[in-house]
Amino acid sequence: MNTLLDEYYRYDLHNIGFTERKQSINDESTFIYGIAQSGKTSLIKSYLLNHKKSTYLYLDCRDSRLEVDELNRSLPQFCRDNKISILALDNYNEAINLFELEQIILSGEIALELPFQMIHLDLLDYEEFLAFESKFDGTALNHFFQLGGFPAMHRIPSEDRVLYLQSILNRSLEPIEFSILAQASKMVTQKVSAFNLYERLKGERKISKDKLYLHLQSMFERGYLKSLEKFNHPSAVKKLYLCDIAIKHALTLQKHFGRIFENLVFSELDKHKIECYYDEGIDFYLPQRGQIVLASPFANEHALFKKVEALEGFIVSNRVREVIAVTMNLESTLSHPIARIEMIPFERWALGDDT
Template sequence: MKNLEACYEINFSKINFIERKVKIENPKTIISGAPKTGKSYLIYDFLSNFKAKDYLYVDFSDLRNDLNDISKNLQEFIKKNEISVLILENFDFSFLLPQCENIIISTTSKQNIEGFEQINLNALDFEEYLLHDNKHQNITQSFNSFLKFGNLPEIINLEEHKKIQRLQEIIKLICKDETQYEIIKIMIENIDEKKSLFQLFNSLKTKIKLSKDKFYEICKILENNKIIFFLSKYNQEKTSKKIFCYNYSFLNAISYTKKFKNEFSNMIFLELLNKNDEIFYLDNIDFYIKSKNIAIVSIPFFNTSLNNNLVKKIIKNASELNINEINIITISNSEKINDPKIKINVIPFYEWAIS
């Protein structure tokens, strides 16, 4: 029981927690989400409601913890110490859960267990980022940092010269081997692109030894773990999907090639992901929210005269689906475009994201 005794001494009472838009409210909860999105801090917040003697915190990613020792003695230890809260971080569900009043589990991939509430935690949206950012003095500075270095909580207050290095470390942390790294890398390089998995596989197999089955298997894991997202075209499921990543700044961390529009579109996608169940894309329209009948278009540097032909195409495609509102998201431009049938807004990202 040496492992469990050591875990029982862990105390989180002095950790500062900044509110997220989701929190643990059910005594039996499974939190899933990509690495470094803040799952542990949701747990620390929950534990602040209890005394240290009432909880047992076990992290299975801690190399000092022995799975066999813990699984063998866990129920007895809980009973002996009258523990009312059990935390299982990075749990792989390799043994049956013990009896305990409160059980909170963190994991990378979603798991369904009867009686447990599911929380899927994404990285920070822009509104949450502003709450976490105590370094910048105005919303413009915060937005610039959000765009450049991404949405992971731990990156915000790092010294700037360490941020890219830490993003690279997190990418490597996600990968179990070199093959998985190359697959994640090609996905990140193609964010906001319409590419089929077959196209990506054909491109990658010229660089590394890789079977088609292995490639598809890893892509499925990345999708299940909410690291990579595949966005379908509306009513055309078999058409190539758009690729997005849970942190758009990874592109800046793996390549000197600048794809500003792609990163900006990925950033918009993640904001939409937190607020909508179903998102699609259309011709000339980046995102279509069918339930709200809204089209979202990413044009970082919008200019009415330069983008006039594109706006006409967007309006035409939106009209075919009877879309009643188009939001064109920009870096800083703001204006209204008059149209007799459709409400069209040109909005800076930082206004749109917190509205």
């Protein structure tokens, strides 16, 4: 085991083309968690490369040569012998024992209960996405629709992106989870129960309800799938969303732009940790802001005014101050007696104070 540890210790880390993220590691022991390809490894390497090479040890715990029992016996002494002050265990395996050290950095898909700084590294929001763009012009938004928020997609040739993402998901998910995600990609923005998914999947493969529910819950916990609760009805069927629209592009041929656009709007709200709910005729209700947000890529003023009229009861009873229709490129302010109505292009909404 010491031979393998020495091999890792002598490696020159590479982090080509790293772009700064909103989240960063400081000098505390840290646990970074997020779905596969959210950028955890790049963040760790960026931090380590700012330190003297002899002071840190980076290990990728997916390496099948790292036999856990031997590693637990050898690692503490190896760190002492080499005066290592920073230990980074990427893709951390809980069977690996932790020990006293100046700084330990771990990564995984789900946060663990440890006395560490916790960093949830989400996929790119639109603001971060722009930092990854080689140039900022009128094509950026269309590029975001195509690539989504996976940082690595900027480095993958366009003809390879679908197979690349399929490969990543196949490696990161159980076979049943991959099937669940593929089915969920066809049902985004719809009201979907676990039973609905079971009914769809049982015709494709043999699976018990209990097993499906277990894996489905795991996918929500890890962040591959997202759900939205109905306002004041926590037991009602939730709306289903993907963590990123690139998954829909990779797993289904459906091209329902309205649903993709709604998922994009949801993702921006979710990444900014904004409390929201759905209701009948309402995509997103933000109670703390007194706002209704509608995903309306091709809205026009007349249709939007009629839609708001249908929501007057909800607006009045919940004291909604503002209705925002997020559009592709239309911008306007409508005069209405009970609430301010604005049409805001996605780009301005995502980069402004409204998210």
